[in-house]
Amino acid sequence: PVWLEVSDGYGCRAQTAVQEVEVYPAVEAGFSASPRGGCSPLLVEVVNTRPSPAYEYYWTLGSQGVTTVVSPGRLTYENPHLDRATAQREVISLETRLVGHPECKDKKEITVEVWPRVIADFTLSATKGCDPLEVKVKDKTQSAPGVRRYVWDASDGQRSLEAEPTFTFRNESRSTTREIDLTVTVSSEQGCTDTWRSHVTVLPTPVSGFSIVGDSRGCSPFALALEDKAEGSDLQYRYDFGDGKVETGNLTGRRMEHTYSNRGASPESHLLVQRVTTPEGCWAETSQQVHVNPQVTADFGVLPGVNGCSPFNVTLENHSINAKSYEWTFGDGGISTQENPGHQYVNVSPLDVKNTLRLVARSDYGCSDALEQEIVVHASPSARFEATPPAQLYPSTRVTVDNQSQPLVNSWDYTWEWGDGQSSQGIAPEPHVYEVWGDPANDFIIPITLTVTNSHCRSVARKEVIIRAPKPTVEFTANRVSGCPPLEVQMLNSTKYAESWVWYFNDGTEPSEEPEPRHVFAEPGSYHVRLVAVGPGGMEEKFLVFEVFQRPQVEFKVEPEKVYLPNAEVQALNLSVDAHSFRWDFGDGSTSLDESPYHTYLAPGHYDVKLTGLSQQGCEGSKTIKNAVFVDGSGRIRFPTAFRPQGPGGRYGMRDHSNSVFHPFVDGSVQDYKLMIFTRWGEKIFQTTDVNEGWDGYFNGSQCPLGVYAWRAVGTFYDGSVFDLKGNVTLRR
Known part of the structure; x- marks a missing residue:
């Protein structure tokens, strides 16, 4: 307890009441952080050294945030700044407070230094290849600025302290591969390290030989x-x-x-x-x-060939390649060292004789080549004959030949060429009959040739005969010789012994040189057609008459040219000349065979009218009048303003103008119709749907009084147009 005693200068004292004072325990903050420096990522163990249930703890852990746990434990601190050579400082602080009395507290701080890490990274120019395998290293390591240290170790014993060394790996085996491990440790100036590993395969390289x-x-x-x-x-x-x-x-x-x-x-x-x-x-x-x-090629040609009739003279053309010297042996005992020698073969026997011709060609390099050719020598026949008669006029064309060849041997071939594309075989052929005469350009001369051969040799004899051509025989007709214009005819030519033709049609057109022309006679009349035929034997001509008949002259008119439905009747007036029968086409699908018919149209529109006339010879003429008839389906309807009734009865004629019945005057055609009459008070006293019926001025059989009445007319015309008319009419007596 605390006592307070008060006294003055006079010695007077006063004592106050006793006040109790409570004193709390002292608060002491304490913790450890280990280690307090190192390379990123740095693992730091933070331990509270003054734990007590009477305390509350407030930790500030630097980049690791805040917490109120008793002891944080292990924390990892990173230094991402690889571009800096300084440590990153992490301040760890602890504020310890007395539970229930936060004013009683203590605080402690520890600073931890985190150095930038080393990230070892490399690329190899090859990780697999043939012996010897050269591997170039490319450094891609990341660390803080400063000098780095490298230690390379290969499993084949190679070492290096360079950043980017080049290794040559060997494989002495010819059949198996060699595997080599490669390791490098990189250290920064701050003492941070990292290790990178790779593997290289060295393939065996064969030995050629x-x-x-x-x-x-x-x-x-x-x-x-x-x-x-x-x-x-x-x-x-x-x-x-x-x-x-x-x-x-x-x-x-x-x-x-x-x-x-x-x-x-x-x-x-x-x-x-x-x-x-x-x-x-x-x-x-x-x-x-x-x-x-160089290759030596022995080659030669034999002119005129390798077989011939005795005596057979040959010339040898040397085509050898890369040769400098030559040796010829002819097979009949003859030899030569010339480059292009000539030689004559003689065969005095009746049989074929074969000789072996041989050439040996040599070069300056000691190379040689040889070529052999068989030469066959034959005997020769002599062909002769006579042909009779020497000259004839077609159609006399029989020619006989007499074979006078020496010698006449049955085993030989005898070929007769008659000059007309025909041929015969044999020693004594049958007389030949020609189907044509000789060529006029060659004076009608026909050559006859005899060729005698004995397997290889041949002899030819030639004679000439003359077969002259006759004059043309002109005959022609046509597919038709009469008809209507334009008359097209096809000429049918049966002329013989002609090579050219000229047709004259006698109608003012140009002549034709075709064998069978097609011609058109455009105008009526009689035409004398002349055919002139020219052949190797001369010229002849012939006439034929063609008759072209007159076509009808068709003419007509239609009256009236405009009509109204529903009574749209017209008359066709026929004005044709030279027509025997007729056919009308009114343009609406209707036809007539009458000469001048009447026709009623049933629909509105413009209509073409066509008249076709036929003559007694069957010639046809026609005429069409475009829009000859106009059938009107529209109309106009009018009503008078006054009428004077003459008695009961409302029927009237369309041309009625007596004014005794109140009715419409219609231009055109009405299809639907209704007329109504009303008194001035609106009472309807008359109605009709017949356009031919009007109001007679009566109502229920009695005359209506004089005065003004209202009317209304509604309906449609044939063309579909609608009318709705109203007005007043005055009834008078």
């Missing part, structure tokens, strides 16, 4: 043989022989053969390349030069 069997130089065509010496597993081979030829496949241990060709004039060298490839694509090559001398 081959040997040439024999010499590597030879004459074209040069057959080369190779023995395989390559090493490796499941190899694919590719031989490039250097001459554009390639052979591929699984050829392990196989003996390869290839033929080189050199068609040029100089020796050629070809680089022979063997490439062997593993299934993984690893390869090796071996090459060797091959030398090919």
Whole structure:
């Protein structure tokens, strides 16, 4: 308790009441943070060293926010600033308060430093490849600015301290792969580190090799043989022989053969390349030069050919290639070293004689070639004959021949060409009958040829006969010789022995040179058609008469030209000349065969009228009048303003003008109609639906008084238009 005692200068004292004072325990904040510095991400253990149920805790954890737990435990702090060389400071503070008395409190702070992390990252130029495998490293590491340290270790023993080293990995095996692990540790100036790992596969590379069997130089065509010496597993081979030829496949241990060709004039060298490839694509090559001398080609031609009739003279044309010297043997004992010699073969026997002609051609490189050709020599016949008679006039065309050839041998062939496209076989043919005469341009001469052959040799004899052509025989008609204009006719020409024709139609048109022209006679009349035919034997002509009849002259008129429904009647007046029968078409689907008929139209509109007339010869004429008739379905209706009744009865005629019945005057045609009469008080005293019935001035049989009456007329015309008329009428006596 606290006592308060008060005194003055005079020694007087006063004592107050006692006041109780409560003193709370002291509050002490305490915690640890470990470690207090390191590389991002940094794991920090925060532990409350003064825990008590009497306390409340308020933590501020830097970038990790706030909490009121007793002890935060493990916290992870990041420094994302890889572009800075300084640490990121994280302030951890604890404020400890007495429960129920927040004014009793204590506070403590600890600062943690977080250095930027190192992110080791690299790319390799290759992670798999053939021995030797070169791998280039590209550094993509991220860290704070400053000097970085690198330590590279490969499982094959290679080491490096460079940032971007180049490694060469080897695989001495020819059949199995080699796996190599690659590791690098990167350190920053702040002591932060990171490790990056990769794996490299080194594939086996084969060994190529081959040997040439024999010499590597030879004459074209040069057959080369190779023995395989390559090493490796499941190899694919590719031989490039250097001459554009390639052979591929699984050829392990196989003996390869290839033929080189050199068609040029100089020796050629070809680089022979063997490439062997593993299934993984690893390869090796071996090459060797091959030398090919120009190919010698023995070649020659025999003029005029390789067989002929004795005596047979031949000229030899040497076409050999790349040769410098020649040896000819003719097969009959003759020889020559000339380049292009000539030779005569003689056969004195009745049988064919065969001779072997041989050429050996050699080059300066020691290359040679030989060519043989068989030469056959035959015997020769002599053809002769006579033809009678020597001249005739068509149709006399029989010609007889007498074969006088020497010798006459039955086993030989005798071919007779008669000059008209026909031929015969045999020693003594039958007389020949010609179907045509000779060519006028050649004076009607027909050549006859005899060809005698004995397998290979032949002899030809020729004679001429004359067969002259006759004059033309002119005959023609037509598909019709009479008819109506325009008369189209097809000429039918049966003329013989003619080659050209001229038709004269006698109607003012141009002549025609067609064999069978088609012609049109446009106007009536009689026409004398003349055909002139020209042949190798001369010219002839003939006439034929064609009759073209007159067509009817059709003329008419229709009256009246305008009519009104429903009594739309017209008369067609026929004014035609030279017509025998008629047919009318009124344009509404109706027709008539009368000469001048009447016709009633049933619908409004404009109508064309056509009249067709037929003559006694069957010629037709027609005329059409466009819009000849107008049928009006509309109308106009009028009523008088006064009338004077003459007695009961409202029927009237359409032309009634007596004014004794009150009725309408109608222009046109009324289809629906109703007329009503009213008194001045509106009482209806008359009604009709018949347009031909009017009001007679009576009502219920009695005369209506004088005065003014109202009327109304409603209805429609034939064209559908509606009328509704009203007015007054004065009834007078």
